Amino acid sequence: MEANASNESDVARRYISFKNKILEMQACLTAIEKCPIPVVCAIHGACIGGGIDLSCCADVRICSPDAKFSVREARLGLAADVGTLQRFPKICGHGSRVRELCLTGENFDAVEALRIGFVSRIESNLFESAMNVCQTIARNSPVAVQGTKLSLNYSRDHTVEEGLNHIAMHNAAALMTDDLIASVMAASGSEGNFQNMLPMAKL
Amino acid sequence: MEANASNESDVARRYISFKNKILEMQACLTAIEKCPIPVVCAIHGACIGGGIDLSCCADVRICSPDAKFSVREARLGLAADVGTLQRFPKICGHGSRVRELCLTGENFDAVEALRIGFVSRIESNLFESAMNVCQTIARNSPVAVQGTKLSLNYSRDHTVEEGLNHIAMHNAAALMTDDLIASVMAASGSEGNFQNMLPMAKL
């Protein structure tokens, strides 16, 4: 039924069918954001339209000097609808340049992406640099790292007071982990030896 | 009645009358923000107090090198009450410098306005530059541009999840526009030929 939904002659039924398709595509991208493990995104070449939507769902973004960015949708005749207009200004603020980029659809380069806070760094050896971030994070306790990401995502969309209450509930349980001991040992020179949190959690 | 409201001897009645006046003034400025068409603001000379309130309602801000800015209200004995304290930190973040500027009321110049993200660019030929931004936006489909502004404003004040749901509802209808075809044609070299959205929408 979904397949021929756009052939519907009734406008309201087409509307409902389109809406469900958009929600489905949004959910695909949101899955990245909801992944309990941090996601590091290495950007090179063209990061246009869907590329922005996708990379906005990552936690950390690094790009090569040749990376080119654009919130292209406005230029293609539609408002971006799978996350850019929601996440890009939460990442970079609702500053003048961010709105300008969304409304004009024009390109911006790596230097500007760095200036507005979209990427952490511009690196020539892009993948090595991205892997380094992953490894640095992976050296920390999975309980700590996943709690941090969970709390950052929650706090982005809630008041400070609600965010504080949320992390208090989370940590009251999470602080009973044995990782705390391993972390302290790691901090004092020996290697941390953490159990993975989830099968996929081999960071 | 409004006219002599501040002559009221009863404090509570004066309070209610003042409050209604402030709400009315706020609504004047909010009208700019609610305008479905993007607003580009060209700032030169002094942008002080009400100037900040006003320019915060625009989508894009460009300034000349001589522009001078100040959240002057604190220095004049009142908390700014027609939008600066609400919109300025959503534009530039709640960073240390933003709060300092609001609490001290001191001046900041064009370079600092750029650094904190309040303006997109400093331009000597200010009006030409501002008109260029308008024209670049106007080359895009009105349906796309207005949907983008609507979604940016909504998303600023809602969670990512609510923003996603909102744009899904909007685009499910907006994607049925014939502009999409015109946009694709424009993107492939020919000039886009869009109907205006609203009489005033001749960007």
Added chain:
Amino acid sequence: MEANASNESDVARRYISFKNKILEMQACLTAIEKCPIPVVCAIHGACIGGGIDLSCCADVRICSPDAKFSVREARLGLAADVGTLQRFPKICGHGSRVRELCLTGENFDAVEALRIGFVSRIESNLFESAMNVCQTIARNSPVAVQGTKLSLNYSRDHTVEEGLNHIAMHNAAALMTDDLIASVMAASGSEGNFQNMLPMAKL
């Protein structure tokens, strides 16, 4: 009872006891944020873990060139739970670098703290500079300054519309202050002479 709470053998009771302790510690820091008078924070040397939590509660932060910062908690095996994950990204945005710092726990220096908006300035004569900010603020009307801080805090956690309504209610009463006259006089050259708002309000 609180004292031996962590000796509880029942996991759920330990959880509830831990949660209450965390909430109590959070309240200690939040007290700084709730202080009606602006708080200026002078940072030098190591500002690590709890140092970030604490300084995030200030309104203005200035640091010396040697200041070193770190959201250390992730490295110590826990998600930061007394405010950093809530306040740091509201101050500096949810940009890539902010998340990276929270997830890796690595150090950042004064220059980076300035770049991401965490501090207003790097100053060699740190305390003199911080006192200057205090004095500049103290020259303004206490009613104006405290209303500004109240509104900034409220607006950070609410929509623009709710923030506008809040300041309208506040100012409708606050504008009846005699400080307005004193401020206008001060602005025109004579010294402002404000009553203090609160005993502790001698800024």
Added chain:
Amino acid sequence: MEANASNESDVARRYISFKNKILEMQACLTAIEKCPIPVVCAIHGACIGGGIDLSCCADVRICSPDAKFSVREARLGLAADVGTLQRFPKICGHGSRVRELCLTGENFDAVEALRIGFVSRIESNLFESAMNVCQTIARNSPVAVQGTKLSLNYSRDHTVEEGLNHIAMHNAAALMTDDLIASVMAASGSEGNFQNMLPMAKL
């Protein structure tokens, strides 16, 4: 332009035009809710569709024994869109019968309207009874009555904590009214003698 909006051939433009029309109609009804003076609604005969939308905006509803009610829209092929689906369940709860009435569009009578809390009373001498409510309210201080309505409307849409903060701000100013003295005198037997709040406030 509005007039021929529905003749638009472009679906997206028709959508935007329809949406603006609906918002405009909603605003007409919301004006009743926003009226600072309490509104008492006397219902007799048919209160169907728009009648429910309208009466939901009142503060107090009284009906005659012959009153007949229906959320008719579902039966007419549309979801009610000028307030019933928002206000009716905030008045009567999201109980089973309320949803059933909205989804079936079937009639309900005065007895059921009373049972679900939609009306305060069933009265044969309807207008006299409604006027009695008005007069009872009008005997109270306008400052008190309008503050009560303002707070009830605000609290309906906010948390208890936010509602408490809102009334604290309001009352801190409103308690400075001279009405308090007049009220205490009225309560001890003499007639209250209040200034009107607003020209239209002659209750």
Added chain:
Amino acid sequence: MEANASNESDVARRYISFKNKILEMQACLTAIEKCPIPVVCAIHGACIGGGIDLSCCADVRICSPDAKFSVREARLGLAADVGTLQRFPKICGHGSRVRELCLTGENFDAVEALRIGFVSRIESNLFESAMNVCQTIARNSPVAVQGTKLSLNYSRDHTVEEGLNHIAMHNAAALMTDDLIASVMAASGSEGNFQNMLPMAKL
């Protein structure tokens, strides 16, 4: 992995695993609430614990005279965690009796379920009566019915203003349906002839 999650020796890992299990169970029940088609629930015999959780997700509830209800979880040593504490008071209000039933876990009968608004009616011929409700709803336009349910669910969790904006967006598209003509014809005596909205939408 999930299977042996509860065997985890690390308390924090067990906590995270438990939380994910609870969220998964909640999602099973929420699926009923999210079903775009109204759900009518016929309750007879024991509706205890999970029975309350489940029936709270329906739109309309009817019960037989012998139905017995209980929010049993408190008596079994846990706070109900798959929806009762969230949905039951939104259905019946946060009145004294509702809280008492949640805290004591004691039984209540059909008459009380009706009194507090949990069920619409007590019917001896339960299934026939429930089918009648379904058929009455099914006689209405699917576009209207599904829009009504969508708006009721959205409005339950949002302010009146946000609910109004939501239905305006929805109806601006939904009112372009051909069902409106069919509905008007049906209302004037002839049988409505609606296309189904979804394959499963054969009400």
Added chain:
Amino acid sequence: MEANASNESDVARRYISFKNKILEMQACLTAIEKCPIPVVCAIHGACIGGGIDLSCCADVRICSPDAKFSVREARLGLAADVGTLQRFPKICGHGSRVRELCLTGENFDAVEALRIGFVSRIESNLFESAMNVCQTIARNSPVAVQGTKLSLNYSRDHTVEEGLNHIAMHNAAALMTDDLIASVMAASGSEGNFQNMLPMAKL
């Protein structure tokens, strides 16, 4: 300083001082609501003004046949400001009668208090009946009872989705209690034997 606050001649300073006093009084009443243990309120005689404010903070209310109620504040010249306008309609709904009682300040009796859901029951042997509720609750596991109250309070002020997430976090830890075994034993006939949660938790 607080003592002579109302003697302030500056209106704005008086306003701020009044506001702080009101917030302080509100906090006294909110402490009852925040008490982790359920509070049962036995009402007899006059429950007027502050009596409503106070009893709204309880979880369960029972009254004697002679109880008389009134939201008296409107009649005394002020909007109720320590909780009634926030909590009373969350308990009883925003129905017509509730608003009428708040706006008129007129009395209502035990029968009406029962009808609108303010009390659970009217009981001649009031205190025995209230103690029975306490004992029934106290027979349940403290972990379960306190989790239930916590979740009810949280859910009253949040969306269903946020309430579900909150109880999932809470229960993921709380279900590790040994009370579950004791509860199951109690449910199968033997007496539950729970550790107290808090010293004051001897229900």
